[in-house]
Amino acid sequence: MTKTLAFVLYPGITPLDLVGPLQVLSALAEFDPSFEVAVVGQDLTPMDTDTPLKLTPSHTFDQVTEPFALIVPGGVGPTLVALANEPLLDWIRKAARTAVIVGSVCTGSLILGAAGLLDGRRATTHFEFRDLLAKFGATPVAERWIQDGPVLTAAGVSAGIDMALHLVERLAGEQTARTVQLVIEYDPQPPMGAIDWGSIDLDFFRPRARAMMESALADHPALLSRLTT
Secondary structure, X not given: OOEEEEEEOOOOEOXXXXXXXXXXXXXXXXXXXXXXXXXXXXXXXXXXXOOOOEEOOOEEHXXXXXXXXXXXXXXXXXXXXXXXXXXXXXXXXXXXXXXXXXXXXXXXXXXHHHOOOOOOOEEOOOHHHHHHHHHHOOEEOOOOXXXXXXXXXXXXXXXXXXXHHXXXXXXXXXXXXXXXXXXXXXXXXXXXXXXXXXXXXXXXXXXXXXHHHHHHOOOOHHXXXXXXX
């Protein structure tokens, strides 16, 4: 039976959160046809992202009800708004009941939290919003990606590629994962070098994150209060 790896699409996401791991897992499906990928949304309407690019789902929620894996991408303001999107949360809850893997990239983990799927689990997200995971009963960890039971969460944006390669290794073995990494030529060599996390003043970014929440959740005061008090 074909195993569906479903990426959740909603308005305003950060494209790389979805497209990075989608490219990795599409390569897996090419090498192993027992897997297929799908991009799932409430309907098939093209959706805005936080760039000029629009993205369109390949399937609707009604067409993919029991995926083998589901992965939720993140973003900034629109992702915070999505924390109150009940049709989205309801599909994620139902899909998670039978999914072997429940994953997220960046602030997509906050959506998993809002759906009630992180309680008692270790999880990560973008560093500016990591502390919010505790509001959903999770234990925040500063890792590139982390697995806790069926839940697999990745940190900010590009970390989704690393998470997806780990997932390929888990599903198809190390050699296939290495082949996928080679085919997409994933060999990071950033011109500024690696991030020196020990030198980053995380407190400096907290007012920015709070301002984003206050703007995005102005129409959802109860949720805003939950996340900021």
